[in-house]
Structure formats: C-alpha cells, structure tokens
Amino acid sequence: MDTPVLEMRQVAKRFGAFQALANVDLKVGRGERVIVCGPSGSGKSTLIRCIVGLEQHEHGTILFDGAPIDLRSRTSPIRSGQIGMVFQQFNLFPHLTVLQNCTIAPIKVRGSTRAEAERKARDLLARVGIEDQADKFPGQLSGGQQQRVAIARALCMQPRALLFDEPTSALDPEMVQEVLNVMVSLARDGMTMICVTHEMGFAREVADRIVFMDRGEIVEVAPPAAFFAAPKNERTRAFLSRIL
Amino acid sequence: MTYEFYFGDIWKARWLLLDGTLTTLRLSALCMVLSLALAVPAAVARIAGPGWLRGTIYAYVEYVRNTPFLVQIFLVYFGLGMAGIRLNPNGAALIAMTANGAAYTIEIVRAGIVGVDRGQWEAGRVLGLSPVQIYSSIVLPQALKIIYWPLASQFILIMLASSAVSVIATTELSSITYDISTQTFRAFEAYLVTTGIYFALSVAFSAVFSLIFWALFMRRRPA
Numbered sequence A: 001m002d003t004p005v006l007e008m009r010q011v012a013k014r015f016g017a018f019q020a021l022a023n024v025d026l027k028v029g030r031g032e033r034v035i036v037c038g039p040s041g042s043g044k045s046t047l048i049r050c051i052v053g054l055e056q057h058e059h060g061t062i063l064f065d066g067a068p069i070d071l072r073s074r075t076s077p078i079r080s081g082q083i084g085m086v087f088q089q090f091n092l093f094p095h096l097t098v099l100q101n102c103t104i105a106p107i108k109v110r111g112s113t114r115a116e117a118e119r120k121a122r123d124l125l126a127r128v129g130i131e132d133q134a135d136k137f138p139g140q141l142s143g144g145q146q147q148r149v150a151i152a153r154a155l156c157m158q159p160r161a162l163l164f165d166e167p168t169s170a171l172d173p174e175m176v177q178e179v180l181n182v183m184v185s186l187a188r189d190g191m192t193m194i195c196v197t198h199e200m201g202f203a204r205e206v207a208d209r210i211v212f213m214d215r216g217e218i219v220e221v222a223p224p225a226a227f228f229a230a231p232k233n234e235r236t237r238a239f240l241s242r243i244l
Numbered sequence B: 001m002t003y004e005f006y007f008g009d010i011w012k013a014r015w016l017l018l019d020g021t022l023t024t025l026r027l028s029a030l031c032m033v034l035s036l037a038l039a040v041p042a043a044v045a046r047i048a049g050p051g052w053l054r055g056t057i058y059a060y061v062e063y064v065r066n067t068p069f070l071v072q073i074f075l076v077y078f079g080l081g082m083a084g085i086r087l088n089p090n091g092a093a094l095i096a097m098t099a100n101g102a103a104y105t106i107e108i109v110r111a112g113i114v115g116v117d118r119g120q121w122e123a124g125r126v127l128g129l130s131p132v133q134i135y136s137s138i139v140l141p142q143a144l145k146i147i148y149w150p151l152a153s154q155f156i157l158i159m160l161a162s163s164a165v166s167v168i169a170t171t172e173l174s175s176i177t178y179d180i181s182t183q184t185f186r187a188f189e190a191y192l193v194t195t196g197i198y199f200a201l202s203v204a205f206s207a208v209f210s211l212i213f214w215a216l217f218m219r220r221r222p223a
C-alpha cells in the first residue's frame, strides 16, 4: 500500500482533565474521502484541529506523507499550505475582497506574482460557481457563497489534502446543497478529504470510509454501505437511530 | 458688578497666539502618530510577547494610568535633565505627551486586537501565513476599524491635555495664553479666546478623523 497522505498514530489530547481525543489511529490514503461523524462534543473538531496544528496534541504522532509534522519547520505541510481547512464559520477575511481572500496566501506564502495568483483564483472561483463575485466583499455574499469562497481560498494553495469541519452546519437549509455540490465535485476529482459532517446523504455518496467518534475515541470505521446497513457498535447504532 | 470686555491687547498678540496654536497642532499631531506607532507593536507584545515583556508593558501602562499627567511631565522634564539630555521644553513636552498617550493607546489597540474573531487568526494559520503576516494583513487592519472612534476620541484628549505641558514653559497655546494674560492683565479675555481656539482645533481634528475613516474604510465598500 502507498504511504498514507495523512496518518494519526495513538494521538491523544486533553483539555485540562477532559480527554478530548483518546488514542486515535487513522490513515487516509491518496484520493481517499473520509467522513467523520459522531455526537456533539465527541472530539471531531479537535481531531481536525490537531492535524492542522490549531491544537497541540500531547501524545502520539501525526504524519504527512510518512513524515511527522513539525510545526516549527518552515516546510511543514501546514506552513506551506499543503493541508487546507474549511471552517464551519467560513472565517473569510471581511476587510478583503473575495479575490484578495483567495490570493493573499499564494502571494505571501508561495511567493506567486499577483497576476498569476489572480488568474488561478479566478479559475477556482469559477469552479465553485462564483467568478462574478470576485470583487465583492464577503459581507455582501450569502452564506453558501461565502463557504464556496472559503473552499476556493483553500484550493488556491493547491493543498494535497483538504479538511472540512461541519462546512454546512452554519448555513440556511436552502444553501446547504450548493456547498455540498462543490464538495462532491472535489471528491470526484480525486481530492484527499477528511470531512466532519452530519449530511449522511453526502456521506453515502462520496465517502470511501465513515469514521464514527464518541467520547474522544474512534468507535467504528466502515465503508458507507456497511456503516449504514450493519453498524457493529452499539453506540454507532444509537447515534444512527437518532440522526437518520 | 459689570465687567468691560476688552480684546484690543489680545488682538495685538494675535500672531503669538497663532504661533502657539500651530505649536499645539504640531505637538499633538506628532504625539498621535508616535503614540500609535509605539502602541501597535507594544499592544501585540502585550498579548503575544514573552512573559517579561508582557509584564513590563503592563506595569508601564498601569504607571501612566494611575499617576497624574502633570507629575509625569515633571518627571520626564527633570529626569531628562538629570540624564544629561538637553532638550528644549517643547521637545520634553512631546516626550511626556507621547509617554502618556502611548500607554492609553496601547490599551485601546489591545482591546481591538482581542475583539477580532479568533477564527481570523486560525484561517490565516491554516493558509500558512506567519504570525507577523497574520497580524499585519489580517488582525490589525480589522482591529483598527473596531477601535477607530475610541482612538479618535483618545487623540482629541491628547490634544486637549497638551495644555498641561505649559508648566514647563513650552511655547504651545496654553503657555502663550498664560504669558499674554499676565502681560495684558486681561486673563479672562485671553482664556476665552483660547477656549475658542481649542474648540476649533478639536472640531478640526474630528473632521480630519472622519475623512481618514472614509478614505480607509468606506471608499471601496458599499456598506
């Protein structure tokens, strides 16, 4: 088997006395789509945030392309933008235009020229269906449009893996689909993805594997068909019966 | 009791008053620029710097906020003298005003930085931006907008409080007014005119701040 793009080995994280992640093992291969679900507070966000270095785990190792991620290194996959992340609350930069949101990192981190960065950004904005909004500010867009900008912004760094933390949870229901459509098309194009979501229709459509978390642990990992039809663990069954 | 107003002597001293007004204007404007230039890095250091630096800045701000400006002025004036630094009173005044203004400005800028959503920082991190890039391109521009009007009022206070530096024989408006009042024995008229001048300066600064706000934040974006 190829070296996984991302691998977590026995990763543990506490907040004070609270164990947010306990001995998490996870491998994500090139082009693989992993969906993470689980009850609120089960550690899904913490898992994503540990991978991108927004939280520091105190045990275990996280590897990118087989090498441990060292956040202090200039060439770490986070600091060079190789692992992208899309947030529940979009976190667009409100004082910059859509286009500037998409070009700031390529210019400042990658050293792209402005012209090159803008051309790439316009391509990607077209890909998420909002090329005509490039010169607006985020506050002038709908939630669904903003989240699509956030996806385009992440893609502008040409990430090798893209992580999503409940990307549609802050959206009005009628805007969920437009964001999911973009994510489905990314999945079709072979993007390596880890996505925390409760959109089970989407999970069924794109997931290679579904990870179920509870109380900081990975309780069950299965391909979607098996996951929905025959969950092995009691806690998974209880969770599925609540949300389906 | 009736009082006969007489502005003739004040009118004769009009060029002196103008000079004092310009000095106040110059001192205040310089102090605002310097205060902000010092306060921005200091506020960042107060939040993200090493412990000893955070402590030092905290202690400094507390000193300034809990002692009278007048006493600070004398401390700077005589302190500079003892350190063998020869400065004219206006120079010493600028230092005292900036030492005072920067401390209040640090607190305002700090509140602004804290007011920027954490997610902004996180989005910058995940895009690979360095802390310096995140502060300069993402956090500070948004913080500045949040604190713009409190900062503007603080700057106007700096201008008004500059009258206190007249105690070290500067040549700004209040010193000049004091001199004119003792020479003409028309203290009330002199201070009445100066009240009007300060008021006009205040209004002028407010107008300039509104213009800068428009240029920085409104020009390119329809609400």
Ligand SMILES: Nc1ncnc2c1ncn2[C@@H]1O[C@H](COP(=O)(O)OP(=O)(O)O)[C@@H](O)[C@H]1O
Pocket (backbone or CB within 6 Å): A015, A018, A020, A038, A039, A040, A041, A042, A043, A044, A045, A046, A047
């Ligand atoms: N910064 C933090 N400080 C303290 N507790 C935290 C912090 N972040 C998360 N937690 C706790 O860790 C647990 C897992 O959180 P999270 O990973 O956000 O869960 P999920 O995303 O699955 O809802 C929750 O109980 C939450 O309260």
Ligand SMILES: [Mg+2]
Pocket (backbone or CB within 6 Å): A044, A045, A046, A165, A166
């Ligand atoms: Mg979460």
